[in-house]
Amino acid sequence: MTPKILIIGACGQIGSELTLALRDIYGVSQVVASDIRNNNPELAASGPFEILDATNKEQIESCIEEHGITDVYLMAAMLSATAEKYPDKAWNLNMNSLFHILDLARDKKIKKVFWPSSIAVFGPSTPKEHTPQQTIMEPSTVYGISKLAGERWCEYYHKNYGVDVRSIRYPGLISWKTLPGGGTTDYAIDIYHQALEKGSYECFLDEKTTLPMMYMDDAIRATISLMQAESDSVKIRSSYNLAGVSFNPSEIAAVIKKHISGFSISYKPDFRQKIADSWPGSIDDSAARDHWGWESKFDLEAITKDMLSNLRN
Numbered sequence: 001m002t003p004k005i006l007i008i009g010a011c012g013q014i015g016s017e018l019t020l021a022l023r024d025i026y027g028v029s030q031v032v033a034s035d036i037r038n039n040n041p042e043l044a045a046s047g048p049f050e051i052l053d054a055t056n057k058e059q060i061e062s063c064i065e066e067h068g069i070t071d072v073y074l075m076a077a078m079l080s081a082t083a084e085k086y087p088d089k090a091w092n093l094n095m096n097s098l099f100h101i102l103d104l105a106r107d108k109k110i111k112k113v114f115w116p117s118s119i120a121v122f123g124p125s126t127p128k129e130h131t132p133q134q135t136i137m138e139p140s141t142v143y144g145i146s147k148l149a150g151e152r153w154c155e156y157y158h159k160n161y162g163v164d165v166r167s168i169r170y171p172g173l174i175s176w177k178t179l180p181g182g183g184t185t186d187y188a189i190d191i192y193h194q195a196l197e198k199g200s201y202e203c204f205l206d207e208k209t210t211l212p213m214m215y216m217d218d219a220i221r222a223t224i225s226l227m228q229a230e231s232d233s234v235k236i237r238s239s240y241n242l243a244g245v246s247f248n249p250s251e252i253a254a255v256i257k258k259h260i261s262g263f264s265i266s267y268k269p270d271f272r273q274k275i276a277d278s279w280p281g282s283i284d285d286s287a288a289r290d291h292w293g294w295e296s297k298f299d300l301e302a303i304t305k306d307m308l309s310n311l312r313n
Contacts, residue, residue, distance in 0.1 A: 001070075002026055002027075002030055003026065003030065003070045003071040003111075003112070004030055004032075004067060004068050004069050004070045004071070005022055005026065005030060005031045005032065005069070005070070005071045005072075005073065006032045006034060006063060006064060006067065006069040006071070006072045006073070007019050007022070007031065007032070007033050007034065007072075007073045007075060008034050008035075008052060008054050008060070008072065008073065008074050008075060008076050008097070008101075009034075009035060009054060009074065009075035009076030009077065010033035010034055010035050010040075010043060010049075010075065011033075011035040011037075011038070011039050011040040011043060012035075012075055012076070012077075012178075012181060013173060013175060013178045013181045013216075014075050014116065014170075014173065014216070014219065014220075014223075015033075015035070015073070015075035015076075016040055016043055016177065016178055017175065017177055017178075017216055017220055018073065018075065018220055018223060018224075019031060019033045019043060019047075020043070020046065021220050021224060022224065023046065023047055025224070028046065028047040028048075029047070029048065031047060031048070032047075032048040032049070032050060032063070032067050032069065033047065033048065033049045033050070034049065034050040034051070034052035034063065035051070035052065035076075036051065036052065036053050036054065036076075037051065038051065048067070050063050054074070054076035054093060054097035054100075055092060055093060055096050055097055055100075056100075057100040057103070057104075060100055060101070060104070061104060061109065064104065064109055064110060065109075069110055070110060070111045070112065071110065071111060071112040071113070071114070071227070072101050072104075072105075072110050072112075072113050072114070073114040073223075073227075074097060074098060074101050074113065074114065074115045074116075075116060076093065076097055077093065077094050077097075077116070077143075078090040078093050078094060078143070078182070079143060079181055079182040079183040080118075080120055080141055080143040080144070080182070080183050080184045080272075080275055081182050081183060081184050081186075081271075081272050081275065082182035083141065083142040083143040083146075083182075084141060084142060084143075084271070084275070087142040090142045090143060090146065091142065091145075091146055094143070094146035094147070094150065095146055095149065095150065098115060098150050098153065098154075099153070101113055101115070102153060102154070102157045102163060102165065105157070105161075105163040105164070105165065106157060106161040106163055111164060112164045112165075112166070112227065113154075113163065113164065113165040113166070114165075114166050114167070114223065114226070114227055115150065115154060115165060115166075115167050116167065116168060116170055116223075117147045117150065117151050117167050117168065117169045117170070117238075117239035118143065118144070118147050118169055118170050119131075119169055119170070119171050119172075119211075119212055119279050119280060119283065120139055120141055120143045120144035120147055120279065121137050121139055121144055121147045121148040121151060121169060121239070122135070122137055122139065122144070122278070122279055122280050123136075123137065123138035123139045123140050123144065123278050124138070124140060124277070124278045125138045126138070126280060127280070128280050128281050128282075129280070129281055129282050130282055130283070130284040131241070131280035131282065131283050131284060132241075132284050133236070133240070133241045133284065133285075133286070133287045139278070140275075140278045141275055141278065144278075147169075147239075151167065151238040151239045152238065154167055154237055154238055154239070155237045155238040158237035159237070164231060165237060166226050166227060166229075166234055166237070167237075167238065167239035167240065168219075168222060168223060168226060168239060168240050168242045168288075169239045169240060169241050169242060169283075170214065170219060170242060171185070171211070171212035171213055171214045171242065171243065171244060171283060172184075172185025172186075172188055172211055172212065172213040172214070173185070173213070173214055173215075173216055173219050174188050174189055174213055174214070174215050174216060174303055174307065175189065175215075175216035176192070176306070176307050176310040176311050177216070177310075179193075184205075184272045184275045184276050184279075185211055185213065185276075187203050187204060187205055187249065188213055188252060191203070191249070191252060191253070191256065191265070192256070192304075192307045192308060192311055193311065195256050195260050195263050195308075196260070196308065196311055196312065199260065199262055199263055199264070200263065200264045200265065200266070201253070201263075201264075201265050201266075202265075202266050202267070202268050203249045203265055203266070203267050203268070203269075204268060204269060204270045204272050204273070205249055205267070205269055205272065205273055205276050206249070206267060206269050206273060207248060207249050207250040207265075207267050208248050208249075208250065209248050209249060209273070209276050209277070210246050210247065210248040210281040210282070211246065211247075211248070211276060211279060211280075211281065212243055212244065212245075212246050212279075212280060212281070212282055212283045213244055213245055213246065213247060213303075214242065214243070214244030214245070214296065214298075215244060215297075215298035215302070215303045215306070217297070217298060217306075218244050218296045218297055218298050219242075219244075221297075222242055222288075222294055225292060225293070225294065226240070226288075226292060226294075229291075229292040229293075233291050233292050234291065234292065235287075235291050236287060236291070240285070240287060240288040240291075240294075241283050241284060241285040241287060241288060242283065242285050242288055242294065243282065243283040243284070243285040243296065244296045244298065245296070245298070245299050245300050245303070246281055246282040246283075247300050249265065249267070250265070251300065252300065252304070253265040255300055255301060255304045256304060256308075258304075259304060259305070259308050260308070
C-alpha cells in the first residue's frame with residue numbers, strides 16, 4: 001500500500017528536500033507539505049500544501065483526516081543556537097508537537113511516525129570519539145534536552161502502545177538548497193556561500209573543533225531508507241546514531257582552497273563554541289548499518305565539489 005504522507009515543518013532545511021524526494025518516489029498527490037507559513041513558494045507550487053501549526057493538535061488531526069494521512073514526518077523544531085535564546089518557545093515547539101503526533105499514532109489515527117533527533121542529545125560527559133549508540137547522554141543545551149526527552153518518549157510509546165515510530169540522530173547537515181537555519185553546525189553551510197561571495201569567512205567556531213557532519217543527499221536517503229525498512233529490522237525505537245564524515249573548520253577551509261584560490265578563513269568563536277564543545281567529534285553508527293543497511297556516500301571532497309558547483313549555478 002502506498003503511504004499518504006504529511007510533512008510538518010516542510011519549509012525547513014531537511015523538510016524542503018525531503019518533501020521533493022518523497023514526491024519523486026510516491027507521487028506528488030501522496031505527499032502533503034505543511035508549515036506554519038508559506039515561505040517556500042516553489043515547494044507549495046509543486047504539490048499539496050497546508051498552513052499548519054505544529055503545536056496545534058486540532059489543526060493537525062483535521063489535516064490528517066482530510067487527506068487520509070498514514071505517515072507523518074515531524075520535521076518542525078527550533079534548532080540549537082536559536083533555542084538557547086528562546087528556551088521556553090523551543091521546549092513548547094519541540095516537545096508538544098511530538099506529543100501530538102505520538103498521541104494520534106497511539107489512537108490509530110496514523111500508522112507510522114518519523115521524528116528527527118540529533119547529536120545534541122550527547123553532552124560533555126559523552127565519549128567524544130566513535131560515540132556509541134548507547135552511552136552517557138547528559139546534554140547541556142535546550143535543544144539537546146528536548147531531543148533526549150523526545151527519544152525516551154518515542155521508545156515509551158512504541159513499547160507501551162505499539163506506535164511505529166522511527167528516528168535518526170542527525171549530525172550537522174550540509175545543503176546548497178537552503179540557507180543556515182540557526183544551528184551550531186551551520187558554519188559548514190555558510191562557509192561555502194561566503195567563499196564564493198567574498199573569498200573569505202569568519203568562523204564562529206575554533207579552527208580545531210571537529211564535529212560529525214553529513215551531506216543532505218545522504219541524510220534524505222537515510223531517512224527514507226529507515227521509513228521503508230521492514231518493522232522487524234528497526235530494532236531501536238529511541239533514535240539511531242548516523243554518521244557521515246567528521247571534520248573541523250580548518251580542514252573544510254583547506255579543501256575549499258583547492259577550488260577557490262586565495263580563499264581565507266579567520267576565527268572568532270562566540271557562544272556557539274560552548275555548544276559545539278559539548279558534542280562528539282565522531283559517531284559510531286554500526287547499529288544503523290547492521291539493522292537496516294545504512295551506508296554513507298559523500299566524503300568532504302565530494303561534498304565540497306557538489307556544494308560549490310550547485311551554488312555557482
